[in-house]
Amino acid sequence: MNRQRVIFFGKNIIRALLLVVCVSMITFALMKASPVDPLQANVGQAALGSMSQEQKEKLQAYWGVDTPPVEQYLSWAKDFIRGDMGVSLLYRQPVASVIAVKLANSLFLMALAWVISGILGFALGVISGMNRGKPADHVIRGYCLVISSTPVFWLALLLLMIFGVWLHIFPIGLSVPIGVEASGVTLADRLYHAFLPALTLSITGVSNIALHTREKMIDIMESDYMLFARMRGEKGWRLFRYYGFRNVLFPAVTLQFASISEIFGGSVLVEQVFSYPGLGQAAVSAGLGSDMPLLMAVTIVSALFVFGGNLTANLLYGVIDPRVRQGGKAK
Amino acid sequence: MDEKRVKCGAGSEDRMDSPAVNKLSGEKEPVLKIEHMSISFTQYDRGMRQVSLPVIRDLDVEVHAGEMVAVVGSSGSGKSLLAHGVMGVLPYNAAMDGRITYCGEELTRERIEKLRGREIVLVPQSIAFLNPLMKIGPQICKGDKRASAREKLRSIFKRYELDERVGNLYPFELSGGMNRRVLISTALMEEPKLVIADEPTPGLDLAVAKRAMAHFRELADMGAGVLVITHDLELALEVADRIAVFYAGATVEEAPVQDFQDEDSLRHPYTKALWRAMPQHGFHYIEGAQPYVKDLPAGCSFAPRCPQCGPECAREIAYRAVRGGKVRCVRGK
Numbered sequence: 001m002n003r004q005r006v007i008f009f010g011k012n013i014i015r016a017l018l019l020v021v022c023v024s025m026i027t028f029a030l031m032k033a034s035p036v037d038p039l040q041a042n043v044g045q046a047a048l049g050s051m052s053q054e055q056k057e058k059l060q061a062y063w064g065v066d067t068p069p070v071e072q073y074l075s076w077a078k079d080f081i082r083g084d085m086g087v088s089l090l091y092r093q094p095v096a097s098v099i100a101v102k103l104a105n106s107l108f109l110m111a112l113a114w115v116i117s118g119i120l121g122f123a124l125g126v127i128s129g130m131n132r133g134k135p136a137d138h139v140i141r142g143y144c145l146v147i148s149s150t151p152v153f154w155l156a157l158l159l160l161m162i163f164g165v166w167l168h169i170f171p172i173g174l175s176v177p178i179g180v181e182a183s184g185v186t187l188a189d190r191l192y193h194a195f196l197p198a199l200t201l202s203i204t205g206v207s208n209i210a211l212h213t214r215e216k217m218i219d220i221m222e223s224d225y226m227l228f229a230r231m232r233g234e235k236g237w238r239l240f241r242y243y244g245f246r247n248v249l250f251p252a253v254t255l256q257f258a259s260i261s262e263i264f265g266g267s268v269l270v271e272q273v274f275s276y277p278g279l280g281q282a283a284v285s286a287g288l289g290s291d292m293p294l295l296m297a298v299t300i301v302s303a304l305f306v307f308g309g310n311l312t313a314n315l316l317y318g319v320i321d322p323r324v325r326q327g328g329k330a331k
Numbered sequence: 332m333d334e335k336r337v338k339c340g341a342g343s344e345d346r347m348d349s350p351a352v353n354k355l356s357g358e359k360e361p362v363l364k365i366e367h368m369s370i371s372f373t374q375y376d377r378g379m380r381q382v383s384l385p386v387i388r389d390l391d392v393e394v395h396a397g398e399m400v401a402v403v404g405s406s407g408s409g410k411s412l413l414a415h416g417v418m419g420v421l422p423y424n425a426a427m428d429g430r431i432t433y434c435g436e437e438l439t440r441e442r443i444e445k446l447r448g449r450e451i452v453l454v455p456q457s458i459a460f461l462n463p464l465m466k467i468g469p470q471i472c473k474g475d476k477r478a479s480a481r482e483k484l485r486s487i488f489k490r491y492e493l494d495e496r497v498g499n500l501y502p503f504e505l506s507g508g509m510n511r512r513v514l515i516s517t518a519l520m521e522e523p524k525l526v527i528a529d530e531p532t533p534g535l536d537l538a539v540a541k542r543a544m545a546h547f548r549e550l551a552d553m554g555a556g557v558l559v560i561t562h563d564l565e566l567a568l569e570v571a572d573r574i575a576v577f578y579a580g581a582t583v584e585e586a587p588v589q590d591f592q593d594e595d596s597l598r599h600p601y602t603k604a605l606w607r608a609m610p611q612h613g614f615h616y617i618e619g620a621q622p623y624v625k626d627l628p629a630g631c632s633f634a635p636r637c638p639q640c641g642p643e644c645a646r647e648i649a650y651r652a653v654r655g656g657k658v659r660c661v662r663g664k
Contacts, residue, residue: 133423222422224455224457224459224460225459225460225461225462225463227415227420227460228453228455228460228461229462230418230420230447231418231420231447231448231452231453231455232447232448232452232453232473232517233444233446233447233448233449234448234473235444238473238474241474242462242465242469242473242474243462243465246462246464246465247462247463247464250464320464321464322464322501322503323463323501323503
């Protein structure tokens, strides 16, 4: 049993390392292939024109325009392995500290959205699946289909317009109030500012989770063990509590952890709309501004996050499903 | 038939009084009486054309208290639907017609929803019908944690010689021999008056299959009415009191089990063919196969395979009483 566990973790660590290597290479290659000229993007055409050749060369050296790509990648990788993620070219701060701040903001937002969409999506999916073909099912499914065909940035703009601009209930952007010292920011302020972006992410996250849970629930309702449970006089809440819950929880948990990637993806757009200074926004500005060290770090952190989510789902299989938990013991 | 009524809905004590008396006698109201049951499925044929698929066309059977009746038919002929129909759990695209009477009163949808799992129980055919993620003990008790339920579970386990540890296992951990006993245990948590066993011996070796059947016989001897749905005529003959033979969606004969001792005392040519197909009677087989429900012949559905078929068999055949049994054949005597 213990040896199995060591092998399991060993395998996953190797997988994670391979993932980081691949993601970093692809990010680097894509960045190099992008038409964005770092000098033009960051200094501007007009300013560039008025500069002397010497100044331009200095800037080119700063943005690493002249260094051959392979050499550039290898020197980045060497530092990265030693734990040095470099200095962000845009923020002029160590990448690690930039990421730390952005990640904290994003995590707050994403965790909120993740929990809300997970619980709400699961509940709606179960209700819909158990009442297949009835009005509740039609309403929930209709909602989910409309929402899942709505672009997330458009929904973000809509909510921003209604609640931020017209009704003035929520702020139109940022993660903290303007003109307040960092020490004066309360948790309530943060929640207040995270509400709209989190709501946007939740609304879109719900539909996916609910639709998948609904499918699973329908499968379960049609299963032999549900049929037998009904023949034993079980119905309604008891039917769900004793026969449906665990069975639907199993795929739902997988889905929930796999959905981390979607929340991550959605947060890039939502943070942009709400000018919310999180990881997503950092990724966008790093990409458009050719901030190679920052972009590399952001993508690697995101990849590890998604990887961690999937790994957690794998581990939770064992906790929820006795067939997996005891599979090793039986042999 | 209506002189005396079995007191259904009362306590268990009146079930225990000498079941041998009311067995076969017909002097009491049957526990379950099914008349002209038909079950059909609505399906979409090519394109959007709706077709109705009559899987069961005309099924008649009755079960008395203390009696074990076997509905025998070949595999895949839709016998299980009979059980689902009685239990009121047919899928949404199925329509049922006919009359089901339980203890003298019609078994309506509301009534079965109240009675199932209490007075009327079904024993499923495999452990696929158990929740894979719930331990056996709580599952048999339906989550009831009271001491009385636990006590009852202990006595049931003892009765079927199941170790108490079995209660803490998950369905996938059961051994093949335990499966049957665990499944039948689910029936005994309540005080059933009617037990329906759906295909209780699939793929079991003879010894285990016989033991499983014997468990159902015990339930009948305790006073419950037992309806066994099976493809295994030979096993059914060993334990049942009466046999109803199911062919192409209809019951073609109902006969006391003694009539199977001799071919001549049987009434329907299909039953006779089944009899001759048994190993001890020569292993004879007849040509052809059961017709698919979509292309049934007019009149007698056995006509194409029947050696005695005549022109009168093309008409609608009535199900009539003959010598203490029933037959759906113009020549049955």
